[in-house]
Amino acid sequence: MPLIRERSYTVHYNDVFAVTPKGQQELRSAATTISPTELELLVRLDGILSIAQIRQSVGGADAAMIESTMGLLLAKGLVALVQVDPFAITMQFQLSPAALTAADAEADACAASLKKSNYYVRIARQRGTPRVRAPGERLSAIVVDDEATLAKFLHHYLTFEGFDVRVAGSRAEVVAEFRKPPIPDLVLLDVMLPDADGFDILLRIRSHPQLKDVPVIMLTAKATREAVLKGLASGADAYITKPVETESLLQAVRTVLGSQ
Structure with missing residues (x-):
């Protein structure tokens, strides 16, 4: 199911995004130019979590903001789609929007990913x-x-x-x-x-x-x-x-x- 459209590309719930070199520079800037909402989403994108998993981790109140914010990050060149290994995709649990609220295991996976060390900003x-x-x-x-x-x-x-x-x-x-x-x-x-x-x-x-x-x-x-x-x-x-x-x-x- 499409989540948002940015120019000619459609972003789906199972897409994975990573921070680009330009985005990394923004995270290491002592005077960031992006909004707090953009900044907090940029921090979450690690090249591993899907958009669906990120929505699950932030909860319903903030999840609605992801749609517009992802579009802004894409337009500014701060994030890029990760080409996931096709075999890995077949081994992943594919989430539907209706299943997000009940996906406790996916939430645990999000938390485990967020706890990775050596994140310098x-x-x-x-x-x-x-x-x-x-x-x-x-x-x-x-x-x-x-x-x-x-x-x-x-x-x-x-x-x-x-x-x-x-x-x-x-x-x-x-x-x-x-x-x-x-x-x-x-x-x-x-x-x-x-x-x-x-x-x-x-x-x-x-x-x-x-x-x-x-x-x-x-x-x-x-x-x-x-x-x-x-x-x-x-x-x-x-x-x-x-x-x-x-x-x-x-x-x-x-x-x-x-x-x-």
């Missing part, structure tokens, strides 16, 4: 209108990372870029630093801390009335598609894999703050 998007600062007022940043060497580097780097920087490496330190004024203009947040989860901290930031609009850049040594999607869905404005490249970080900071 440099994604950043502008959060909104930058905060208006008083004349001479410096920017404020909180670095949440338990790696002493990296935290020191980020502290020096952001200080050089005009920030007053505070550092936290544990749950208690995070709570203490966020209680101190001023409200930060930027948060660099490690995904994994010894006694805290970066995604949990991100959700708490987004649910806090005074912190919910603060730009947050997630940092991680090893990302999976699942983790990147989780970060974007939880409200991360940028997602950068370690080792942190100075130029990529600078571009990401400027992008999320709207200062480039």
Whole structure:
């Protein structure tokens, strides 16, 4: 059954798409030009999952958006159809739209694929209108990372870029630093801390009335598609894999703050 049409090509539920070199460049850009919806679908496309499997993994509410979004990604040259081995096709379970809601095994397969490691990205998007600062007022940043060497580097780097920087490496330190004024203009947040989860901290930031609009850049040594999607869905404005490249970080900071 056709899903969408892009120019002269018809996209079917069982088609598999992979990210093109142009799309990979978009995923590694510190200032992505595509919409959040396009970005989240682009992250999901791995050259293995079919459109039907992706629809199953996102659920009914978001599945309707896939149709128009796939067309945009195709038109921009960010994705391309994968020529699947004919023998492999005959061994696949062919899904119909009516069967999607009951295909638990297919959902499990989606989750397994999304958990693949070594997924390196440099994604950043502008959060909104930058905060208006008083004349001479410096920017404020909180670095949440338990790696002493990296935290020191980020502290020096952001200080050089005009920030007053505070550092936290544990749950208690995070709570203490966020209680101190001023409200930060930027948060660099490690995904994994010894006694805290970066995604949990991100959700708490987004649910806090005074912190919910603060730009947050997630940092991680090893990302999976699942983790990147989780970060974007939880409200991360940028997602950068370690080792942190100075130029990529600078571009990401400027992008999320709207200062480039």
